[in-house]
Amino acid sequence: MILAFLSVGFYSCQDNDEEDIISQAFxxxxxxxxxxxxxxxxxxxxxxxxxxxxFGTDPSIxxxxxxxxxxxxxxxxxxxxxxxxxxxxxxxDIEVRIGGEEREVSxxxxxxFDYQRKMVVSTLIGYKNDRGDEPWxxxxxxxxxxxxxxxxxxxxxxxxxxxxxSNHLWVVFDFNNGLYKIDFADSTVVKVRSDxxxxxxxxxxxxxxxxxxxxxxxxxNDRATYRLSRDKDWQDRExxxxxxxxxxxxxxxxxxEMYFNSYEKGQFFRFxxxxxxxxxxxxxxxxxxxxxxxxxxxYKTFIHPSGNYAYIIVINQHYILRVxxxxxxxxxxxxxxxxxxxKSPGYQDGVGSSVRLRNPxxxxxxxxxxxxEAGKPDEYDFxxxxxxxxxxxxxxxxxxxxxxxxxGSSSINPDPWGYVNGDLRxxxxxxxxxxxxxxxxxxxxxxxxxxxxxxxxxxxxxxxELEGEQE
Numbered sequence: 001m002i003l004a005f006l007s008v009g010f011y012s013c014q015d016n017d018e019e020d021i022i023s024q025a026f027x028x029x030x031x032x033x034x035x036x037x038x039x040x041x042x043x044x045x046x047x048x049x050x051x052x053x054x055f056g057t058d059p060s061i062x063x064x065x066x067x068x069x070x071x072x073x074x075x076x077x078x079x080x081x082x083x084x085x086x087x088x089x090x091x092x093d094i095e096v097r098i099g100g101e102e103r104e105v106s107x108x109x110x111x112x113f114d115y116q117r118k119m120v121v122s123t124l125i126g127y128k129n130d131r132g133d134e135p136w137x138x139x140x141x142x143x144x145x146x147x148x149x150x151x152x153x154x155x156x157x158x159x160x161x162x163x164x165x166s167n168h169l170w171v172v173f174d175f176n177n178g179l180y181k182i183d184f185a186d187s188t189v190v191k192v193r194s195d196x197x198x199x200x201x202x203x204x205x206x207x208x209x210x211x212x213x214x215x216x217x218x219x220x221n222d223r224a225t226y227r228l229s230r231d232k233d234w235q236d237r238e239x240x241x242x243x244x245x246x247x248x249x250x251x252x253x254x255x256x257e258m259y260f261n262s263y264e265k266g267q268f269f270r271f272x273x274x275x276x277x278x279x280x281x282x283x284x285x286x287x288x289x290x291x292x293x294x295x296x297x298x299y300k301t302f303i304h305p306s307g308n309y310a311y312i313i314v315i316n317q318h319y320i321l322r323v324x325x326x327x328x329x330x331x332x333x334x335x336x337x338x339x340x341x342x343k344s345p346g347y348q349d350g351v352g353s354s355v356r357l358r359n360p361x362x363x364x365x366x367x368x369x370x371x372x373e374a375g376k377p378d379e380y381d382f383x384x385x386x387x388x389x390x391x392x393x394x395x396x397x398x399x400x401x402x403x404x405x406x407x408g409s410s411s412i413n414p415d416p417w418g419y420v421n422g423d424l425r426x427x428x429x430x431x432x433x434x435x436x437x438x439x440x441x442x443x444x445x446x447x448x449x450x451x452x453x454x455x456x457x458x459x460x461x462x463x464x465e466l467e468g469e470q471e
Contacts, residue, residue, distance in 0.1 A: 026056025157448030
């Protein structure tokens with residue numbers, strides 16, 4: 001309706017005779033009045049019509065400030081103008097300036113626009129130089145001197161919040177041998193240790209006292225999984241299981257046993273972590289529950305907070321399986337398809353096998369308050385990264401997949417990748433995102449954006465610069 005109104009007003013202006021057009025021109029000797037606007041509320045990008053007097057007909061001499069932020073003016077027609085609400089217009093006060101620096105006249109609205117914050121993508125840490133070879137190093141999130149900034153981050157990442165200290169986000173990178181701590185208390189990134197060999201995942205025991213790491217090594221007697229101890233500042237290492245090419249390990253959130261896999265034949269293993277702590281257990285005393293499909297199947301397992309089921313993200317074959325938990329046997333049953341299709345990469349939202357994925361990597365369960373209010377049996381959606389679709393997708397309990405963030409800024413170029421902050425779908429771009437973690441307290445996602453060499457954040461707008469860039 002806004003567009004229709006402006007179109008009628010604009011073209012009727014063109015049909016008027018020259019005297020009518022002149023009568024609508026801006027008169028610097030008269031005040032600019034702002035009498036109202038519609039709609040009364042909205043977020044960044046909202047189309048807004050402002051009503052008043054003496055606006056003139058030349059958009060080039062019109063400046064609109066909403067909450068102190070400059071809006072994009074689309075059209076002006078004497079007693080009305082059309083603009084787009086800018087980002088971070090938190091205050092909501094509306095000012096219309098007409099005429100330019102030498103003869104500018106301002107008008108103000110008595111009422112404020114009700115600015116509603118929305119989820120946006122911003123940059124948390126990292127930078128990329130012209131060569132793309134900046135060093136891997138500790139440092140601050142933000143620093144004027146690039147030498148003081150944390151940098152690197154160009155390998156696939158896996159992320160996990162510390163269950164005991166929510167200020168600590170732990171990260172490992174495939175093909176980088178370090179364990180990194182992102183510390184939100186002092187805004188730093190610190191490498192805690194550097195003696196790993198292709199670490200692929202992080203999880204914690206139920207009491208949070210031990211960190212579980214999976215390594216992707218080549219021999220049957222190599223480390224597959226091991227634990228680090230909190231009381232030793234994570235500087236010890238005790239092997240739990242030995243086998244080749246483990247892509248990940250997960251702890252059951254209720255019963256506490258450990259599940260890990262092997263790329264070798266797609267095996268899915270169970271290791272009784274409780275028995276290990278209580279009685280002792282050898283590093284080969286694990287059982288094979290099933291084989292996902294064929295040799296060289298790269299996948300990671302993510303267990304629902306209830307423990308009722310898990311999703312298996314098959315990275316190199318572009319689909320997601322579900323495995324239901326057998327509470328009587330205390331182990332998972334056979335897997336079945338949830339979304340995507342075997343060896344059929346692509347990009348398509350939808351349900352079940354109609355969905356097309358391309359190299360999904362890590363996922364996280366997030367409670368949906370609408371499900372809680374509706375009394376649904378499953379209260380969680382599953383958000384996951386996709387490397388080669390350059391996006392974040394959402395999987396509902398019913399098997400529906402939609403694109404949550406990324407692939408925006410279509411006016412720049414037709415490519416789905418890049419580095420752009422802002423609106424989740426209209427603007428934001430990623431380049432091969434891998435790691436993902438969710439902070440329940442602040443309702444924020446953290447994304448390891450591999451080819452942009454950065455960590456990104458998805459949260460409600462904050463009163464700070466989004467640092468938007470595009471490449």
